[in-house]
């Protein structure tokens with residue numbers, strides 16, 4: 001009897017919970033995610049959500065809770081909802097975008113790898129849980145140092161090896177003494193290699209070894225690429241990436 005009641009309760013509560021999530025979505029998230037403005041993935045755009053799902057459900061939840069740096073996606077989506085409520089809203093947005101069963105299975109598979117570092121996930125383009133030489137081609141310094149950090153000798157970096165490499169290379173970079181003017185010149189040169197940055201709107205400042213990237217770039221991915229381009233420059237102690245994406249202001 002108790003079991004029957006529980007089953008009835010579950011059957012009745014699932015649609016109610018979905019309705020609550022739909023209400024939260026409409027009031028807190030739809031302003032960006034329904035039309036797909038300010039760079040937000042449009043709810044209903046199956047291909048876009050399937051692409052994002054390749055990096056797992058966990059990253060979608062985490063980016064919702066912590067926000068996506070350099071974009072209009074603020075922590076908690078700018079809403080005052082609990083983490084559990086936000087997860088339900090994300091589930092609702094995914095369901096409303098009707099991804100295929102394969103895409104959902106892919107997302108679950110990536111979650112099972114247990115990878116959490118956002119930079120690692122971003123660079124793991126084929127979503128196999130490893131960074132290969134091909135995937136690291138945009139980072140020649142790390143690619144050249146791969147053997148040094150490849151503890152298990154498989155000619156690629158798993159998350160643990162990658163994080164170790166980042167920590168060591170960052171320490172080594174900071175240990176080099178370099179004048180701000182020298183760093184500044186190197187930063188400018190590195191940024192000029194990032195296709196799509198308009199120096200009328202974006203630039204860098206160097207103060208006591210700290211590099212501040214600031215201004216506006218057309219898309220959030222350019223902000224990340226700018227960060228990648230400068231992060232190996234010798235003498236830099238810290239990088240503050242304050243670039244914002246213009247699509248966030250409706251510049252698309």
Ligand code: HEC
Nearest residue numbers: 028029032038039040052060063068071072073077079220
């Ligand atoms: C002011 C606009 C805005 C609002 C409001 C907003 N978002 Fe977003 N959201 C964005 C943008 C922009 C992105 C894309 C960030 C990027 O470049 O990956 C995004 C991305 C996302 C993603 C995908 C993250 C990923 O890892 O790919 C999820 C999930 C999400 N938002 C959930 C929400 C939820 C839930 C709410 C409401 C509670 C919300 N958003 C409210 C702008 C918004």
